[in-house]
Amino acid sequence: MEGKEMSTLTKASIDCAHFIDGKYLQSASRETFANINPATEENLGSVALGGQEEINQAVQAARLALKGEWGKMPLKERSQTIRKIGDIILERKEELATLETLDTGKPLWLSKKVDIDRAANNFHFFADYMTSIGTEAFQQDDVAIHYAIRRPVGVIGLINPWNLPLFLMTWKLAPALAAGNTVVMKPSEVTPMTATILVEICKQAGVPDGVVNLVHGMGETGAALTSHPDVDAIAFTGETITGSTIMQAAAPTLKKLSFELGGKNPNIIFADADLDEVIETTIRSSFINQGEVCLCGSRIYVERPIYDEFVNRFVEKTKTLKVGDPFDDSTFVGALVSKEHYEKVLNYLDIAQQEGGRFEIGGSKTEGLDKGYFINPTIITGLGKDSRCVREEIFGPVVTVIPFNTEEEVLAQVNDTHYGLSASLWTTNIKRATRVSAQIEAGIVWVNTWFLRDLRTPFGGMKHSGIGREGGIHSFDFYSELTNITLKM
Ligand SMILES: NC(=O)c1ccc[n+]([C@@H]2O[C@H](COP(=O)([O-])OP(=O)(O)OC[C@H]3O[C@@H](n4cnc5c(N)ncnc54)[C@H](O)[C@@H]3O)[C@@H](O)[C@H]2O)c1
Numbered sequence: 236m237e238g239k240e241m242s243t244l245t246k247a248s249i250d251c252a253h254f255i256d257g258k259y260l261q262s263a264s265r266e267t268f269a270n271i272n273p274a275t276e277e278n279l280g281s282v283a284l285g286g287q288e289e290i291n292q293a294v295q296a297a298r299l300a301l302k303g304e305w306g307k308m309p310l311k312e313r314s315q316t317i318r319k320i321g322d323i324i325l326e327r328k329e330e331l332a333t334l335e336t337l338d339t340g341k342p343l344w345l346s347k348k349v350d351i352d353r354a355a356n357n358f359h360f361f362a363d364y365m366t367s368i369g370t371e372a373f374q375q376d377d378v379a380i381h382y383a384i385r386r387p388v389g390v391i392g393l394i395n396p397w398n399l400p401l402f403l404m405t406w407k408l409a410p411a412l413a414a415g416n417t418v419v420m421k422p423s424e425v426t427p428m429t430a431t432i433l434v435e436i437c438k439q440a441g442v443p444d445g446v447v448n449l450v451h452g453m454g455e456t457g458a459a460l461t462s463h464p465d466v467d468a469i470a471f472t473g474e475t476i477t478g479s480t481i482m483q484a485a486a487p488t489l490k491k492l493s494f495e496l497g498g499k500n501p502n503i504i505f506a507d508a509d510l511d512e513v514i515e516t517t518i519r520s521s522f523i524n525q526g527e528v529c530l531c532g533s534r535i536y537v538e539r540p541i542y543d544e545f546v547n548r549f550v551e552k553t554k555t556l557k558v559g560d561p562f563d564d565s566t567f568v569g570a571l572v573s574k575e576h577y578e579k580v581l582n583y584l585d586i587a588q589q590e591g592g593r594f595e596i597g598g599s600k601t602e603g604l605d606k607g608y609f610i611n612p613t614i615i616t617g618l619g620k621d622s623r624c625v626r627e628e629i630f631g632p633v634v635t636v637i638p639f640n641t642e643e644e645v646l647a648q649v650n651d652t653h654y655g656l657s658a659s660l661w662t663t664n665i666k667r668a669t670r671v672s673a674q675i676e677a678g679i680v681w682v683n684t685w686f687l688r689d690l691r692t693p694f695g696g697m698k699h700s701g702i703g704r705e706g707g708i709h710s711f712d713f714y715s716e717l718t719n720i721t722l723k724m
C-alpha cells in the first residue's frame with residue numbers, strides 16, 4: 236500500500252484520504268466524492284470513496300496490530316499515549332474547530348466550546364479511568380479463588396453520524412483504545428474532515444500503525460464493515476432504521492453491538508419551575524447545533540397554568556437568536572448539515588401546516604441568505620399527540636409545545652413513543668422530581684438542567700433509541716471481554 240504518513244488536509248486543499256496501517260491513501264478505484272460546505276454550498280474538496288477492498292485492508296491491518304506492539308504495551312504507557320491524543324487535539328483546536336464548522340455548518344464558537352473540548356476530554360477521561368478500574372474476585376472458602384481478567388474484544392468497527400463528528404467518534408475511540416482494541420473508523424460521508432486529522436493526531440501521539448484505521452465512504456462502505464467476518468464488534472451511532480439494518484448485517488458473524496440511535500425527547504415543565512432557568516436552558520435544548528442533537532428536547536410539555544406565559548417568553552427569547560454565517564461569533568443557529576437534511580426538515584414544516592399546527596415563530600427557510608441551508612428556529616403549537624411532528628424525529632431547529640393538566644396525562648404522552656433516549660424535567664418539588672423521573676421511559680433524565688454530563692455515568696437509550704450503555708465502567712463492559720479464572724486452593 237503506497238501512501239503518505241502526513242495529512243493531505245491543508246486550508247487550501249481539503250482533500251480527505253483513507254488512513255490504513257499508518258498511511259494516508261486513496262481508494263484502489265481512485266473513486267472520490269465531493270464534500271460540500273452547507274453554509275455556502277461550495278465544494279470543500281474531494282473525499283476518497285472506500286469499498287470492500289479498503290475495508291478488507293483496514294481490517295487486516297487492525298487484526299495484525301492487535302498482536303503487535305500495541306497488544307504488548309503496558310497499561311501505563313497505553314494510558315499516556317491516550318492522554319497525549321487529547322493533548323494534541325487541544326493544541327490543534329483552532330484547526331479542528333474550523334474544519335468541523337466547515338463540514339457541519341455549526342457556529343465556530345460551538346465547535347470550539349463543545350465539539351473539540353469534549354473530544355479532548357474523552358481521551359483525558361479514559362486515560363485516567365483505565366488505570367483505576369479493577370475486576371472482581373471471590374474466595375470460595377478454602378476450595379478456590381475465582382478472579383476475572385479483562386482483555387480487548389479485538390477489531391472494532393466505529394460508525395458515526397454527522398451532527399457531532401469528532402465529539403462522537405472520540406466518545407467511541409477513546410474507550411476502545413483504553414481497553415486495548417484496534418479499530419476501523421467510518422465517519423459520516425457528510426462530515427469527513429476532522430476524522431481525517433484525528434488519525435494523524437493518533438500517530439503523532441505514538442499509537443502504532445494499524446491500531447487506528449479510517450475508511451471514508453457511504454452507507455455501503457459501512458455495510459462492508461458490519462458484515463466483515465474479521466470484525467469482532469460494531470459501535471454505531473446514527474438513525475434507528477440504520478441500526479436495524481446493521482443488526483441484520485452483523486447477525487451472521489455474531490458481532491457484539493453498541494447502538495446509540497434516534498430520539499424524540501420530551502421536555503416537561505411543571506408550573507412550579509423557575510421559568511427564567513427554564514427559558515434559558517430550553518433555548519439551548521431546542522435550537523443549539525441547529526437542533527441537530529439526538530438529546531434535543533423537541534417535545535415540550537407545559538403545565539397549563541403557565542402555558543401562555545411560557546410560550547410568550549419562549550417566543551420572545553427565540554426572536555433574539557441570530558441565524559446565519561457560522562463564522563460570525565453572534566450566530567446561534569448555523570446551516571443545517573446538507574441539502575438533503577435541509578429539505579427533510581422543510582418537509583416537516585409543510586406537514587406541520589397540513590396537520591393544523593400554528594407557527595408561533597419561524598416555520599420557513601431563512602430569507603436573505605442566498606446560499607446555504609438555513610432554517611429559522613421554529614416553535615409549533617396546536618398539534619395533537621398523534622401528529623407526525625410530535626411523534627417523528629425531525630432533527631432540526633423545530634419544537635412542538637403542548638399543554639397538560641396532570642402528571643398522569645403528561646407521563647402517558649411522554650412515554651407514548653418507540654423512542655426512549657433522554658428527557659428533561661423542570662420542577663422545584665423534589666418529591667415530584669423523583670416520582671416523575673422514575674416513570675419516564677428513557678435512558679437519561681435531566682432534572683432542572685439539560686445535557687449536563689459526567690462521563691462516569693451510563694449513557695444510552697432504551698426501546699428504539701439504543702442498545703447498551705457507554706460511559707465509565709459501561710464502556711469497558713462493551714470494549715472488553717471478561718474471563719473468569721478459578722484457582723483451586
Ligand atoms: N443516541 C445518540 O447518542 C445519537 C447521537 C448522535 C446522533 N444520533 C442519531 O443519528 C441520526 C443522524 O445521523 P445520520 O443521519 O448520520 O445517521 P445515519 O444512520 O444516516 O448514518 C450514520 C452513519 O451510518 C452509516 N451508514 C448508513 N447506512 C449504513 C449501513 N447500512 N451499514 C453501515 N453503516 C451505515 C453512515 O454512512 C454514517 O456514517 C439521528 O437519528 C440522531 O438521533 C444518535
Ligand SMILES: N/C(=C\C=C\C=O)C(=O)O
Nearest residue numbers: 398406528529530688694
Ligand atoms: N454521546 C453523547 C452525546 C450524544 C449527542 C447526540 O447528538 C455524550 O454526551 O456522551
